[in-house]
Amino acid sequence: MEDVAKAAAVSTATVSRVLNSPELVAPETAARVQRAIQDLGYRPNVFAQGLMTRKSRLLGIALPDIHGEFYSELLRGADAEARRQGYHLLISSEARDDESGLIGSAAGFVAGVAVMLTEPNEALWKQIREASEPFVVIDSDIGAAGVDRVLVDNAIGTRDAVDHLLGSVKPERCYFVGGPRENFDTEQRARVFADTLSERGHRPDERHVRFGDYSVDWGHRCGGEILAAANGEPIGVLAGNDEIAFGVMLAAADRGLNVPGKVRIIGFDDTRLATLLRPGLTTVRVPMAQVGAAAIAALIARIDEPGRPASCTRLPTELVVRGTSAPAKP
Amino acid sequence: MEDVAKAAAVSTATVSRVLNSPELVAPETAARVQRAIQDLGYRPNVFAQGLMTRKSRLLGIALPDIHGEFYSELLRGADAEARRQGYHLLISSEARDDESGLIGSAAGFVAGVAVMLTEPNEALWKQIREASEPFVVIDSDIGAAGVDRVLVDNAIGTRDAVDHLLGSVKPERCYFVGGPRENFDTEQRARVFADTLSERGHRPDERHVRFGDYSVDWGHRCGGEILAAANGEPIGVLAGNDEIAFGVMLAAADRGLNVPGKVRIIGFDDTRLATLLRPGLTTVRVPMAQVGAAAIAALIARIDEPGRPASCTRLPTELVVRGTSAPAKP
DNA sequence: AGTGGCGATGTAAGCCTTTGCATACGTAGA
DNA sequence: TCTACGTATGCAAAGGCTTACATCGCCACT
Numbered sequence: 261m262e263d264v265a266k267a268a269a270v271s272t273a274t275v276s277r278v279l280n281s282p283e284l285v286a287p288e289t290a291a292r293v294q295r296a297i298q299d300l301g302y303r304p305n306v307f308a309q310g311l312m313t314r315k316s317r318l319l320g321i322a323l324p325d326i327h328g329e330f331y332s333e334l335l336r337g338a339d340a341e342a343r344r345q346g347y348h349l350l351i352s353s354e355a356r357d358d359e360s361g362l363i364g365s366a367a368g369f370v371a372g373v374a375v376m377l378t379e380p381n382e383a384l385w386k387q388i389r390e391a392s393e394p395f396v397v398i399d400s401d402i403g404a405a406g407v408d409r410v411l412v413d414n415a416i417g418t419r420d421a422v423d424h425l426l427g428s429v430k431p432e433r434c435y436f437v438g439g440p441r442e443n444f445d446t447e448q449r450a451r452v453f454a455d456t457l458s459e460r461g462h463r464p465d466e467r468h469v470r471f472g473d474y475s476v477d478w479g480h481r482c483g484g485e486i487l488a489a490a491n492g493e494p495i496g497v498l499a500g501n502d503e504i505a506f507g508v509m510l511a512a513a514d515r516g517l518n519v520p521g522k523v524r525i526i527g528f529d530d531t532r533l534a535t536l537l538r539p540g541l542t543t544v545r546v547p548m549a550q551v552g553a554a555a556i557a558a559l560i561a562r563i564d565e566p567g568r569p570a571s572c573t574r575l576p577t578e579l580v581v582r583g584t585s586a587p588a589k590p
Numbered sequence: 591m592e593d594v595a596k597a598a599a600v601s602t603a604t605v606s607r608v609l610n611s612p613e614l615v616a617p618e619t620a621a622r623v624q625r626a627i628q629d630l631g632y633r634p635n636v637f638a639q640g641l642m643t644r645k646s647r648l649l650g651i652a653l654p655d656i657h658g659e660f661y662s663e664l665l666r667g668a669d670a671e672a673r674r675q676g677y678h679l680l681i682s683s684e685a686r687d688d689e690s691g692l693i694g695s696a697a698g699f700v701a702g703v704a705v706m707l708t709e710p711n712e713a714l715w716k717q718i719r720e721a722s723e724p725f726v727v728i729d730s731d732i733g734a735a736g737v738d739r740v741l742v743d744n745a746i747g748t749r750d751a752v753d754h755l756l757g758s759v760k761p762e763r764c765y766f767v768g769g770p771r772e773n774f775d776t777e778q779r780a781r782v783f784a785d786t787l788s789e790r791g792h793r794p795d796e797r798h799v800r801f802g803d804y805s806v807d808w809g810h811r812c813g814g815e816i817l818a819a820a821n822g823e824p825i826g827v828l829a830g831n832d833e834i835a836f837g838v839m840l841a842a843a844d845r846g847l848n849v850p851g852k853v854r855i856i857g858f859d860d861t862r863l864a865t866l867l868r869p870g871l872t873t874v875r876v877p878m879a880q881v882g883a884a885a886i887a888a889l890i891a892r893i894d895e896p897g898r899p900a901s902c903t904r905l906p907t908e909l910v911v912r913g914t915s916a917p918a919k920p
Numbered sequence: 921a922g923t924g925g926c927g928a929t930g931t932a933a934g935c936c937t938t939t940g941c942a943t944a945c946g947t948a949g950a
Numbered sequence: 951t952c953t954a955c956g957t958a959t960g961c962a963a964a965g966g967c968t969t970a971c972a973t974c975g976c977c978a979c980t
Binding site for chain 3: 280304305308309310
Binding site: 308310318329340343350513 | 633635636637638639640641646648658659661662665666669670673678679680681682683698699806833836840843862863866868
C-alpha cells in the first residue's frame with residue numbers, strides 16, 4: 261500500500277480512501293491512485309482490513325448434512341448469491357452444537373451464518389442465539405420472533421397435490437407417507453395434507469398419515485402395508501419426499517399394481533430422481549437453489565442494516581405433474 | 591488477551607505462547623493461563639493472527655460445478671478432513687478463470703486451494719500456477735510435474751468391468767458410451783476399455799467407443815443406435831457414468847430387450863441412482879468422499895511443508911456387481 | 921565462589937489498514 | 951480585504967496478535 265501511495269504521490273490514507281470512499285477524493289487523484297494500484301498489482305490485505313473494521317466478507321452456511329442433490333442445490337444457490345454480492349461462503353457439513361461446529365469455531369471471522377435446521381435442536385439453537393454474529397435460519401419455524409427466516413411454503417404444493425389426488429381418488433383412499441415426525445417439513449406437509457382432506461370432507465386418521473424416515477426403504481415398506489390394506493381399490497399417496505415416493509412405486513410393482521392406474525403417487529422435492537423414473541414422478545417442486553440464495557440475501561441485508569425488522573421469506577412450492585398421478589378428470 | 595494476561599498474572603506474550611507453543615511455557619503457568627482463558631471465554635482474533643502470521647486456517651475448494659450428489663459427496667469428504675485438521679472450507683461453485691473465481695478473489699486469505707479440473711482449461715491452469723497459494727489438483731492429469739494431485743484410478747474399475755462383461759459377451763459386442771470426449775475421466779475410461787478389449791483379442795473401433803455428454807438422454811440415444819445395430823444379439827455396454835447407463839437401460843426397455851438378458855449394462859460412479867434402479871445397476875464405484883479428503887490432506891501437507899516432493903494420490907475404483915450385468919460364468 | 925548456560929518470562933516492535941483529527945488551500949460572502 | 955467554511959489530503963493512532971531479543975533466576979560445573 262505504501263508503494264502505491266508513493267507511486268501515486270499521495271499518502272496511504274488517500275489510497276485507502278480511494279478504495280473505500282471514493283467520493284472523498286478528487287477524481288484526478290483517484291485516477292492516479294487507481295493506475296498505481298493496477299500497475300503494482302496491489303491487493304489490500306484482508307486480515308488488516310478485518311482487524312480494523314471487524315468485518316469480513318465471509319459468510320458461513322451450516323447444513324444438517326451436505327448429502328445428496330437436495331443440499332447441493334441449496335449450496336449452489338447460496339454460493340451464487342454470495343458471490344454476486346462479493347462474499348465468500350464457508351461451509352459446514354454438520355450443524356453441530358458443539359465447538360467443532362461452524363458456529364463455535366468460525367465465531368469471529370464470519371460476518372454472519374445461515375443455519376439450516378430441519379428438526380428441533382435446543383442446544384444448537386441456544387448456541388446460535390448466543391453467538392455474536394448475525395444469522396438467518398433456513399427451513400425452521402422455531403424461535404420465530406425477531407429472527408430472519410427463509411422458509412419453504414409447503415402449504416401451496418401440498419394443497420395442490422391433495423386436490424390433484426382427489427381428482428381421481430376418494431378422500432378416504434388418500435395417504436401421506438412422511439419422513440421423520442420431528443422434521444419441520446414433514447410435519448407441515450402432514451398437517452396441510454390432513455387439513456385439506458378435512459376441508460374436502462374426510463378427516464384422515466393416523467393410519468392415513470404415517471411417519472418414518474426419508475428413505476426408499478421406508479416408502480417401500482409403508483407402501484406395502486397400505487396397499488395390503490387397500491384391497492385393490494385405487495389409492496393415492498403423497499410422499500414426504502421423492503425417495504419415499506419411489507419406495508411406494510416399488511411396493512406397487514411388487515404387487516403388480518399399475519401406476520398410475522391403481523396407485524397414484526406424488527413425491528416431494530422434485531429431485532433428479534423424479535425426472536428419471538418411468539413413469540415420471542409427479543412431485544412437488546421445492547426451489548432449493550432459491551432458498552439458498554434467499555438465505556444469503558437476507559443475511560447480507562441484516563449485516564448491512566442490523567436494525568432492520570426481521571424478515572421472513574417464504575418460497576412457494578409447486579406441483580409438477582408427471583406420469584405417476586392420473587390426469588385430472590376432464 | 592490483555593485481560594487474560596492480567597487474570598493469569600503473566601504477559602500477553604506468555605498467553606500467546608500457551609496457545610501456540612505450549613512447550614515453551616512452564617506447565618503450572620500454562621494451566622493458570624488456560625483457566626483464565628476458559629473463565630473469560632477468550633478467543634484469539636483471527637484477523638490479528640492472520641496479519642502476523644500471514645497464514646489462515648482457510649482452504650478453498652473450486653469445483654467445476656457443485657451439482658448433484660457426485661460433487662456433494664466430494665465436498666463432504668473434503669469438509670470432514672478439513673474440519674478434522676482444524677481448517678475451514680471455502681467453496682466456489684465455479685472454477686472460473688477470471689477474477690470472480692475463487693483463485694482470483696480469495697487470493698491472499700486462503701492458505702491453499704484445491705481445484706478440480708475435469709477438462710483442459712489453459713487459462714485457469716495458468717491462473718493457478720501464477721497464484722501464490724499452494725494448490726492441489728483433483729482429477730486432472732495435466733501439468734503433471736511438481737504438482738500435488740489426487741486422481742481416480744479409473745484403470746482398475748474399467749478393466750474389471752470389461753472383464754466382467756467379457757464373462758458373458760463377445761468382445762466384438764462390447765461398447766463404451768462415454769461422456770464428453772475432453773473429459774479426463776471419460777478419456778481414461780475409454781482408453782482402458784479399448785486397451786483391455788485389445789488384450790483380450792479385439793481392438794474396438796470408433797463405433798464401439800462413443801462420446802457424448804453425461805446425460806440420461808445421451809445414453810438413451812446412443813444406446814438406441816447401438817441396439818438397433820446389434821440385431822438382437824446380446825451386447826455389453828460400459829457407460830461413462832450412471833446416468834448414461836440408465837439411458838441405455840431405457841433404450842433397452844424401448845425395444846423390449848431384457849436387462850441383463852439381452853443387454854448387460856455397467857455404469858460408472860456408483861451414485862445413489864445405481865442402487866435405486868431395478869434391476870440394480872452394476873457400476874464402478876468412485877470414492878468421491880475419499881477423493882475430497884485426500885485432496886485436503888495433500889493440501890495441508892503441502893502447506894505445512896512447502897518443500898516436500900509433489901504427491902500423487904490415486905484412489906482405486908471398484909466394480910460393484912448388481913442386477914444389470916449377467917453373473918460371471920460359473 | 922565464580923561463571924556459563926539454560927529454561928521461563930517479559931518487553932516492545934511490527935504486521936497492514938482504517939479513520940478521527942489536523943492541516944492547507946481555495947472560494948464566497950461580508 | 952478579512953473571515954468562514956468546505957474540500958482534499960496528510961498525520962498518526964489504534965486494532966490484537968506474534969516473536970526476536972532482552973532479562974532474570976537458577977543449577978551445574980570448574
